[in-house]
Amino acid sequence: xxxxxxxxxxxxxxxxxxxxxxxxxxxxxxxxxxxxxxxxxxxxxxxxxxxxxxxxxxxxxxxxxxxxxxxxxxxxxxxxxxxxxxxxxxxxxxxxxxxxxxxxxxxxxxxxxxxxxxxxxxxxxxxx
Amino acid sequence: xxxxxxxxxxxxxxxxxxxxxxxxxxxxxxxxxxxxxxxxxxxxxxxxxxxxxxxxxxxxxxxxxxxxxxxxxxxxxxxxxxxxxxxxxxxxxxxxxxxxxxxxxxxxxxxxxxxxxxxxxxxxxxxxxxxxxxxxxxxxxxxxxxxxxxxxxxxxxxxxxxxx
Numbered sequence: 001x002x003x004x005x006x007x008x009x010x011x012x013x014x015x016x017x018x019x020x021x022x023x024x025x026x027x028x029x030x031x032x033x034x035x036x037x038x039x040x041x042x043x044x045x046x047x048x049x050x051x052x053x054x055x056x057x058x059x060x061x062x063x064x065x066x067x068x069x070x071x072x073x074x075x076x077x078x079x080x081x082x083x084x085x086x087x088x089x090x091x092x093x094x095x096x097x098x099x100x101x102x103x104x105x106x107x108x109x110x111x112x113x114x115x116x117x118x119x120x121x122x123x124x125x126x127x128x
Numbered sequence: 129x130x131x132x133x134x135x136x137x138x139x140x141x142x143x144x145x146x147x148x149x150x151x152x153x154x155x156x157x158x159x160x161x162x163x164x165x166x167x168x169x170x171x172x173x174x175x176x177x178x179x180x181x182x183x184x185x186x187x188x189x190x191x192x193x194x195x196x197x198x199x200x201x202x203x204x205x206x207x208x209x210x211x212x213x214x215x216x217x218x219x220x221x222x223x224x225x226x227x228x229x230x231x232x233x234x235x236x237x238x239x240x241x242x243x244x245x246x247x248x249x250x251x252x253x254x255x256x257x258x259x260x261x262x263x264x265x266x267x268x269x270x271x272x273x274x275x276x277x278x279x280x281x282x283x284x285x286x287x288x289x290x291x292x
Contacts, residue, residue: 016138023142024149028285029209032149036208040149068205075210093139 007092010085012058017043017051019093022060022086025078031064034074052076060085143286149209150285155278156206160271162199166192167270170240171263174247211281228287229280236273239266 013019020041025032038048055061060082064075078086169192176185204210217224243266250259 016141019138020142020145023288024145027146027149027288028211028281029149030212031210033208036149036152040145040152042145042148090139097139 007088007095009092010089012055012060013085013089015051017041017047018055019089021048021051021055021076022078022082023090025061025076026083026086031075031077034076037076055082058082146288147286150282152207153209153211153278153282153285154207155203155275159199159203159206160275162195162202163274164267164271166195166199167267168263169195171243171247171266174244174251174259175263178251227280228283229277232273232276232280236270236277239269239273242266 013022020043021037024037024040034045034048038045041048043051052061052063056063060079062077062079064077066073066075169188172188173185176188180188214227217226217230243262246262247259250256250262
């Protein structure tokens with residue numbers, strides 16, 4: 001299932017939660033506040049805190065902490081390095097998605113022809 | 129931890145999350161009222177420059193700037209997103225991509241310029257009531273265009289901002 005997949009996955013963005021965080025930060029806003037990011041990603045406070053630290057240590061995310069009155073506010077921004085890594089990772093994901101749909105198409109065609117010709121398929125063609 | 133390679137709907141999920149984020153960029157009720165006050169101050173400048181002393185004129189300019197900063201700060205806090213000034217087009221894959229809010233932004237500048245020039249001309253000819261009508265219409269147009277510009281930002285966030 002690697003046919004046509006030339007881009008490489010990024011190990012830091014590979015887990016789906018970190019992909020969500022980076023993908024949302026790259027959506028177009030300069031800075032996104034903790035609660036907005038948490039709600040949009042549909043994750044808990046602790047998961048966002050933990051994963052944002054990993055991304056910050058990798059240099060993909062910039063974190064700014066402040067306070068409004070006594071309430072702490074945390075803002076996140078994707079760095080240039082993070083944006084570049086995300087673009088590469090999304091290219092890999094897109095190629096993977098295309099490869100998966102191509103192989104699904106092949107399997108469907110083989111199954112349909114075997115049913116019509118009443119012969120069992122011997123092999124499933126790989127997408128390469 | 130879940131792995132995207134085993135989740136074939138990862139990209140679809142990201143699109144849905146971006147859509148949720150974009151939906152947050154809806155202005156609270158006070159924002160559009162504030163925008164109307166801001167543009168009322170802007171379109172009052174041709175009157176104030178003619179009928180008010182110089183000091184009062186500058187007070188109106190400072191008030192307009194203060195309202196503008198306050199509105200931006202309030203919108204950032206209410207939506208949880210800071211969307212600063214951005215170019216009207218971006219280069220992506222060797223092609224220029226025009227941002228969705230571009231026509232509204234251009235129209236806002238055109239309306240501002242046209243309204244101020246028209247008001248100044250009407251005031252010079254002594255047609256004060258007509259100048260006030262032009263200012264009121266321009267304020268209404270700017271509020272509508274501001275809503276269109278925010279719709280453009282929402283669309284931009286859904287599309288990924290012309291970036292990744």
